[in-house]
Amino acid sequence: MRRILFSACAAAVLAIGAAAPITAKAETVAVTNxxxxxxxxxxxxxxxxxxxxxxxxTAVGANVVAPAGARVIxxxxxxxxxxFFATGSLLGAVEVGSLGNDLSVxxxxxxxxxxxxxxxxxxxxxxxxxxxxxxxxxVVLPLPVGGRGGDSDEEDDDxxxxxxxxxxxGSKSHALFAGSGAVIDLAGHEVLVTKAKVAMVAPFGxxxxxxxxxxxGAEFVALKEAFADVRDFMKNKAAYDxxxxxxxxxxxxxxxxxxxxxxxxMPLVAVVHRASDIRQVLAFAREEHIKVILDGAQEAWLVxxxxxxxxxxxxxxxxxxxxxxxxxxxATMDNAGRLSAAGVTVAFESTGxxxxxxxTRYEAGSAVSHGMAYDxxxxxxxxxxxxxxxxxxxxxxxxxxxxxxxxxxxGDPFEPLSQPTAVFIHGQAQPMTSRQxxxxxxxxxLGRALPPGYTHP
Numbered sequence: 001m002r003r004i005l006f007s008a009c010a011a012a013v014l015a016i017g018a019a020a021p022i023t024a025k026a027e028t029v030a031v032t033n034x035x036x037x038x039x040x041x042x043x044x045x046x047x048x049x050x051x052x053x054x055x056x057x058t059a060v061g062a063n064v065v066a067p068a069g070a071r072v073i074x075x076x077x078x079x080x081x082x083x084f085f086a087t088g089s090l091l092g093a094v095e096v097g098s099l100g101n102d103l104s105v106x107x108x109x110x111x112x113x114x115x116x117x118x119x120x121x122x123x124x125x126x127x128x129x130x131x132x133x134x135x136x137x138x139v140v141l142p143l144p145v146g147g148r149g150g151d152s153d154e155e156d157d158d159x160x161x162x163x164x165x166x167x168x169x170g171s172k173s174h175a176l177f178a179g180s181g182a183v184i185d186l187a188g189h190e191v192l193v194t195k196a197k198v199a200m201v202a203p204f205g206x207x208x209x210x211x212x213x214x215x216x217g218a219e220f221v222a223l224k225e226a227f228a229d230v231r232d233f234m235k236n237k238a239a240y241d242x243x244x245x246x247x248x249x250x251x252x253x254x255x256x257x258x259x260x261x262x263x264x265x266m267p268l269v270a271v272v273h274r275a276s277d278i279r280q281v282l283a284f285a286r287e288e289h290i291k292v293i294l295d296g297a298q299e300a301w302l303v304x305x306x307x308x309x310x311x312x313x314x315x316x317x318x319x320x321x322x323x324x325x326x327x328x329x330x331a332t333m334d335n336a337g338r339l340s341a342a343g344v345t346v347a348f349e350s351t352g353x354x355x356x357x358x359x360t361r362y363e364a365g366s367a368v369s370h371g372m373a374y375d376x377x378x379x380x381x382x383x384x385x386x387x388x389x390x391x392x393x394x395x396x397x398x399x400x401x402x403x404x405x406x407x408x409x410x411g412d413p414f415e416p417l418s419q420p421t422a423v424f425i426h427g428q429a430q431p432m433t434s435r436q437x438x439x440x441x442x443x444x445x446l447g448r449a450l451p452p453g454y455t456h457p
Contacts (some may be wrong), residue, residue, distance in 0.1 A: 028053040029427070030066035031408060034075035039082050039382040040397035043375065050080055052404035055427035059396050065083040073422065075408050081378070082397055083136025083354040083405040086357040088295065088315055088349035091130060091138045092120035092184060092192065102177060103143040112261075113253035114179025116142050117196040126355060127186045127435035133358025134413055136349075136405040136425045137185050137194065137396075139389050141295075144203035144271055145211050166201030174254055175211040176222055177202050180266070183391050185405070187425040194334035198389040199293060200261050204272040204281055205327050216277065220284060226250060227288055230258045236368040248422065267291040267388075269315070275299040282310050293388060294351070296320075298331040304342035307335075313345040313388045337381065346376070347385040365414030377414070403427075 029052055036045040038060060049064040050057065066072050093102040093116060102119030105111075120140065132139070178201040183194040202208070204225075205216065212219035221427040227249040233255045239245040240252070248255060260266035265378045273296045282303075285292040294300060295315045300307060307314065340346050348364060350357040364377040372380075386396025395403045404427035411418035423430040 004401065016454075026054060026057075028067055028070040028428060029073065029404075030064075030070040031073045031075055031080055031426075032066060033288065034078060034080040034408070036060065036355035036398060037081040037378050037413075038398040039378055040399045042277045042399075047077075050398055050406065052406075052424070055404055057398060057400050057402050057404050057406075059400060062222075073408065075421075078421065079409040079411060079413060080135070080398070081239045081407055081409065081413055082382040082395070083407055083423070084134045084360055084381045085347070086130060086135050086138040086186075086360060086395070087347045087385045088141050088144075089138045089357050091126055091140060091186070091357060092122070092124050093140055095121070095124060095126065100141075108174055109251040109253065110179075111174025111176035111250070111254050112179060112257040113251070115144055115182075115197065115257075116140050116179060116414060117182040117193050120182070120184060120192060122188050122192040123192055124188075125435050126357075127188045128431065129436065130186055130357045131423050131425075131430050132420065132432065132434055132437075134361055134407045134409070134420050134423070135186055135292050135357060136407070136423065137183060137386075137391075138357070139181060139183050139198070139385055141199065141269060142179040143203050144201050145175055145207045157182065174250060176208070176219070176226060177254065177258070181269070181389075183389050185395075185425050187428060187430065195389070195391050195396065197260070197266065198391075199267045199269045200258070201269045201271065201295075204270050205274055205277040206325070207271065210211070216280070223284065224288070226258070227262050227290075230255050230262050234259060234262075242272075261290055262288070264289060264291055267293050269293045269295050271295045273298045273325070275302040275330065277327070278303050279306065282306060282312065285310070286311070298328040300344075301332065301335045301338040302330055304339050304344060307339070308343040313347065313384070314339055315349050315388075317348050317349045317361045318370070318372075333366065333370040336367040336377075337373075340372050340376040340380075345384055345388065346380045347388055348377075361413050362416065365416075368414060374414075 023184045031050045034048060036048045037051060045062050048062040049066060051064060051067060053058040066117050090103060105114050180197045181199050182196045183198055184192045185194055208219040209216045212222045229250060233240055233248060234304060261268055268290055270292050272278055272281050272294055278297060278300060280293060281292060293313050293315060297314045297316050298320050300314050317334060318333060319338045320331050323329045323331055335344055348360060350360050360381055364381050368374050368377045383392060383396040386392040395405045398406060404424050406424050407420045409418050409420055
């Protein structure tokens with residue numbers, strides 16, 4: 001049923017998107033007669049106009065008038081919203097999971113120093129599919145041992161194929177850290193990285209125990225030693241370079257990569273699920289004076305007040321409601337709503353890794369149906385991930401001065417039958433087609449002659 005519905009909706013998207021040509025950056029565009037979800041201080045505007053020029057938003061409001069000479073796009077009472085974020089996605093790093101990935105390494109010298117930005121593919125065939133779901137940005141994070149909640153490709157649920165760290169003998173200290181992630185836009189141009197090194201990823205709970213000798217407590221001992229080594233390295237770089245300092249567990253590259261973490265400039269994404277493990281992560285962050293982001297956090301609602309008091313944001317998948325392990329016995333679809341109501345900043349992670357990130361808006365709609373406030377769900381896929389990963393000055397909301405990353409919808413974007421009529425990234429209108437829609441159109445008329453390669457002499 002889902003496939004039939006998506007095919008029908010894709011046909012509608014193609015029909016209405018064909019009339020939207022690529023917009024030159026120098027052109028002034030005014031989108032009028034629209035319900036505007038700003039995701040900013042202005043909140044929701046029942047009927048208004050958004051104006052942008054040279055890739056930047058210049059005006060948003062109910063009383064804004066289209067400038068003289070502007071190209072006017074009448075939204076016909078539809079919705080204009082910021083482009084959505086695919087947070088924690090695999091976009092650009094995985095095309096087909098069973099054929100390899102650029103998400104992790106198996107090298108004892110490279111753990112924290114692994115940087116996702118260098119392996120991203122701006123020509124990924126999955127970018128157009130994501131854009132048709134209203135997505136304009138993605139937060140791509142390395143996969144640690146055990147993966148993350150909701151990010152294993154549906155083609156292969158064995159997350160071990162992505163995990164960092166050696167499979168056999170040798171030091172596993174580098175596998176405490178999976179590397180740093182990046183924020184990218186989905187326009188498919190050569191320069192796709194909006195901001196690199198936005199966060200360091202580390203596994204906790206059972207996965208953290210696996211790389212630390214088998215016990216949760218061992219991981220915290222190893223992490224404390226690693227951070228102590230980083231601080232010693234910072235004070236004694238000259239001696240280290242002369243080989244006149246004690247041996248350190250991590251490579252020089254990993255030590256350098258962790259300096260922003262111990263200095264509190266780069267957050268640590270803690271992949272954690274169980275409530276008791278979440279408490280330990282919060283305590284560890286306080287003791288080490290580091291910033292953390294909880295990732296997965298299926299049982300976070302049980303400790304929502306503590307998370308809110310610590311000011312720690314949470315990345316989660318609203319569809320996680322099954323106790324798939326003993327770490328997730330209290331998983332519930334109310335998780336997002338309860339956390340948000342407690343004052344926790346929530347961002348939604350993408351379901352299905354890379355192939356199904358277009359369903360991000362359905363996740364948000366589901367969260368609303370399970371108690372989350374509508375505006376909070378909008379924020380969870382727009383301004384919240386932008387704030388969490390340090391790009392809110394550029395994108396994530398519809399405000400003057402920000403990038404013109406926006407989508408025009410036929411109706412409420414959380415409703416499956418609503419579809420985008422236009423997608424803009426940096427003010428550039430994006431093609432409203434994908435490889436899938438092109439193949440559909442090529443072969444949907446079975447009565448016409450096939451291309452030459454499909455006919456027999």
